[in-house]
Every structure is written in C-alpha cells, then in structure tokens.
Amino acid sequence: MKRKSPARTTKSPQPLAPLLAEARALQPRMVDLRRAIHADPEIGLETPRTREKLLAALAGLELEIDLHARTSGVVAVLRGGAAGASPRRILLRGDMDALPMPEETGLGFCSRHAGRMHACGHDAHVAMLVGAAHLLAARRAELAGDVVFMFQPGEEGFGGADVMLEEGMPAVDGAFALHVAPPLPTGLVGTKPGPLMAAFDDFEIDVVGRGGHASMPHDCVDPVPIACELVLALQSFLAREIPAPDAGVLSVTQIHGGTANNVIADVVTLQGTLRALSASTRAALSAGLRRVAEGVAKTHRAEARVRIQPGYPVAVNDGGFEAFARGVAGELLGSQAVIPLPGAVMGAEDFAYVLERTPGAMMLLGVRAPGVADPAPCHSTRMLLDEDAMPIGTALHAAIATRFLAGGC
Ligand SMILES: [Zn+2]
Ligand SMILES: [Zn+2]
Structure with missing residues (x-):
C-alpha cells in the first residue's frame, strides 16, 4: 500500500476549529446512525445490514464507492479538488463488527439480537467515520489530495483488515484510526509512538x-x-x-x-x-x-x-506519523487533551495489518462520561460510551486528513 513519492504542498494550513463546530452540528445524525447499528449488531466478515446503513448515511456525497466482495467492507474515495498530478492519499479506517455476547446495558437502543452486542464501540467508529466523510466532502474543493475511507468488518478475530487489503485497496501514504477507550474521560485522546496493541x-x-x-x-x-x-x-x-x-x-x-x-x-x-x-x-x-x-x-x-x-501482528504506530497526529490533536483539542499513554495495550487490533504496510497511527478516544466512576471496559456486557465524544472523533479524523493532505506530515 505504501507509495514511494508523495507530493507535498506548502500552502498555509486551514484553521481546525470549524471542524469541531461542524462535527457538533452533525452529532444528532451520527448518534442516530450509531444507535441504529448498535441495535442491529452483526458479527464477522459479513455485516450486510451495517453496510446498508452506512451507505445510506453516505448517500449524496461525492465519493467513489467500492463494495468489497469477500467481506461486507466498503472503500469510499473522496478525490480532493486541489490535488496535483500525483496527489497524496490518506486512509481513515472504521471497523463495523460486533461481538458474540449478551448485552446488559439496559439502553433503550440495546441489541435486538440475543447473544450479540456492540461492546467494542465499532458502532461509534462507523458513525464517526461517516461524520468525517461529511465534513471532508464539504471541503472537497480545497483538499490537496484524496481520502480513502475504509469501513471494515471482521475486526473481532476474523482479520477483516487483512482480507480487505488482499482483495485490494488504493495505495496510500498514511493511515489513521481511532478506538474508543471507556476508561479515558470524554475530551481526551491517548496516544503513543511505537507498539500500541499486542x-x-x-x-x-x-x-x-x-x-x-x-x-x-x-x-x-x-x-x-x-x-x-x-x-x-x-x-x-x-x-x-x-x-x-x-x-x-x-x-x-x-x-x-x-x-x-x-x-x-x-x-x-x-x-x-x-x-x-x-x-x-x-x-x-x-x-x-x-x-x-x-x-x-x-x-x-x-x-x-x-x-x-x-492471530494478528503487533499494531505499531509510526514515530513520525504519530508525532504529526499528536500535534494535530493538540491543535484541535488543546495540548492538555492529548495524553501520552504510559504503555501499550495487550489487546490486539487488526488495524495492525494496515500499519504493517503504510506509516500511520491509531489513537484512543476518551468516551467516559462525566460522573462515571467505574466504567465497564470494552468487551463487557455493560460497556457504555459517551456519545458527546463522537464529534471529537469525527473532527479528529477530518483534521488529520486535512493536515496530512496539506503536507503536514
Ligand atoms: Zn474488541
Ligand atoms: Zn475494537
């Protein structure tokens, strides 16, 4: 996937603050999408109803959409209007699948299927990435390169990222993903260079x-x-x-x-x-x-x-890309909101396959609502996430892409 000679531009960067404001305006639609996916969880490489929902939410945007055949994965490419002859390309990834486990959250929009639950936040990952597609599509004319949105099923043990890469993905120069982190308060993001997940x-x-x-x-x-x-x-x-x-x-x-x-x-x-x-x-x-x-x-x-x-290889954040992404997150959210993680997480993540092929990073997004003292972790039957964190994730995806394509990394 890694390309040899990405083009860079030298224009002064666009301010990031409007992205947060626009993401907050989109929040009700993104929350509706997240709840619809949450209530109808699908497991493994085949997640056709989740795909339908996200495609409906992308409808009307100027995207080139490729429906993968070996999985329910979706690759959507946004062609930047200010791209040169050899445009830079960044990949943004959101995983789509749920887990084979019961849900005990008591939420009004809890799983309608016994023994299946979105307990790893992938419902929110999809919704935030759809939100980012809306923000970036609205800026298409100014984008100095292309954005490749990778909606990927089968993260939970099925290696869906690897299957999608084998089936075929556009070559890119950088890659970014977010994962929700229930222990981290809303408003914060956690990051580190080097190995992030085991x-x-x-x-x-x-x-x-x-x-x-x-x-x-x-x-x-x-x-x-x-x-x-x-x-x-x-x-x-x-x-x-x-x-x-x-x-x-x-x-x-x-x-x-x-x-x-x-x-x-x-x-x-x-x-x-x-x-x-x-x-x-x-x-x-x-x-x-x-x-x-x-x-x-x-x-x-x-x-x-x-x-x-x-299973999966180690997910390794590229030192250069992680420093760039940390800088963008600090500019968007304030440097106090960006928390250096003390060590890697021993959980695994198949975004590792993307990071093996191209320099990039995954960051952890705080989703612990104010006042929650003892948050249930990912993969718990009681796992909750604060939907007020979703505009932050949406804006962060869009900010990373905008800055990267402007030559920021
Ligand atoms: Zn998980
Ligand atoms: Zn996960």
Whole structure:
C-alpha cells in the first residue's frame, strides 16, 4: 500500500476549529446512525445490514464507492479538488463488527439480537467515520489530495483488515484510526509512538494420557494432574525465560476433560492466548509453549499435541506519523487533551495489518462520561460510551486528513 513519492504542498494550513463546530452540528445524525447499528449488531466478515446503513448515511456525497466482495467492507474515495498530478492519499479506517455476547446495558437502543452486542464501540467508529466523510466532502474543493475511507468488518478475530487489503485497496501514504477507550474521560485522546496493541496467537493443547478406572490410577496415565502441572510450568516459563522488559502474556483460559467421578479421562484439553509486543517475543512464546508442553507431558508418560492458531501482528504506530497526529490533536483539542499513554495495550487490533504496510497511527478516544466512576471496559456486557465524544472523533479524523493532505506530515 505504501507509495514511494508523495507530493507535498506548502500552502498555509486551514484553521481546525470549524471542524469541531461542524462535527457538533452533525452529532444528532451520527448518534442516530450509531444507535441504529448498535441495535442491529452483526458479527464477522459479513455485516450486510451495517453496510446498508452506512451507505445510506453516505448517500449524496461525492465519493467513489467500492463494495468489497469477500467481506461486507466498503472503500469510499473522496478525490480532493486541489490535488496535483500525483496527489497524496490518506486512509481513515472504521471497523463495523460486533461481538458474540449478551448485552446488559439496559439502553433503550440495546441489541435486538440475543447473544450479540456492540461492546467494542465499532458502532461509534462507523458513525464517526461517516461524520468525517461529511465534513471532508464539504471541503472537497480545497483538499490537496484524496481520502480513502475504509469501513471494515471482521475486526473481532476474523482479520477483516487483512482480507480487505488482499482483495485490494488504493495505495496510500498514511493511515489513521481511532478506538474508543471507556476508561479515558470524554475530551481526551491517548496516544503513543511505537507498539500500541499486542500481537496475539491462540493455542490449544491436548494432553493425551490413557484413561481407566479412577481407583487404579497406576494402570492409567492420568492427564488431569499433568494438565495442572503444565499450567504452572507455563507460568514459570513466562516469568523466568521471557525478559522482563519484553512484555508477554500467556493465559490458559479453558481446561476441559473427564466425564465421571470414577473415570480417568484419556485426554484433557487446555486452551488460551499469547500476547507480545514484538515479533521476537511472539516467536519465543510459541516455541516455549510447545517445548514446555511436550516436555511436561513426556515426563509423565503422556503426549502433548500443541496447535497454535496465528492471530494478528503487533499494531505499531509510526514515530513520525504519530508525532504529526499528536500535534494535530493538540491543535484541535488543546495540548492538555492529548495524553501520552504510559504503555501499550495487550489487546490486539487488526488495524495492525494496515500499519504493517503504510506509516500511520491509531489513537484512543476518551468516551467516559462525566460522573462515571467505574466504567465497564470494552468487551463487557455493560460497556457504555459517551456519545458527546463522537464529534471529537469525527473532527479528529477530518483534521488529520486535512493536515496530512496539506503536507503536514
Ligand atoms: Zn474488541
Ligand atoms: Zn475494537
């Protein structure tokens, strides 16, 4: 996606304050869109009703719209009217999908589908990006380059960004995305250069023993104590072999095995997830998990069968682009509103695939309403977001694009 020689312009920059005022004027429409998407959540790569809603909200804007075939993704390109022969291009991304979980918010517009919820704020991400498309389309004549809006399903474990990139996206010179952050108060944005979100890989280990009568364990190879020992051995491996400055997480989240009190099982299965902030730590975690599992099982005459399902790479904010985006956010919102994040988040994010191909950044948008003392996090059945933060996200998308295309980065 990265192009070699972006054109730059040297005109004096447009003031950003009007963007916030216009985004606030758009807020009721954006809130309606967000609530309609929230009430009708869709999961995975196919989110056709969400696509319909966002297309209806973009109707009338001068956009070139490409409906992707392998997913419900939408690529909408706004051609700047003041672009030269080789215009710069920036990608703005909003993810569209929900999670397979019940909703317990009690909101009037809560999910109409049992077992599905927009608990990661992607409903607001879509609405804010639609709002940005409206603000930028109104400035099309002055834009010194093109804006590529990437509406992407399947973020929650389906790698939708990767699928859309494989299907085909326009080449761009920079990329930007926002993710809501329930702990951060409305009005603030959080940012950092370098790794922002972790790589993840999921694993499954079958500890294969030999079942039999529970009164005669000596005639069996009991996988239950072996699995228990393995959980602790994996934690020792993490603590003693992964260097402390290299953040890594190894969580065993499920143990399944056995059918009766008097039967020793043949197999116990452990499942869990690995997180890392560098490719080398990621590789070390997978290799160590495999070695420790096989070694502990063999010690006790059992066998470990390890399967590792690769997840997303590390989401890395480009140093130069992040500094540029931080500056724009400070100009738009006041420098006190831009909070340097103390460290990366060990959650994962498939915008990482975009950031692998082009310099860019993701920022965290504060959505904690005033007076909320103990906000439920993303992926909670009670997760809430303050809709008064939505104009800030809308204006920030538009400000980053405007400044980038004017040669600000
Ligand atoms: Zn999520
Ligand atoms: Zn998310």
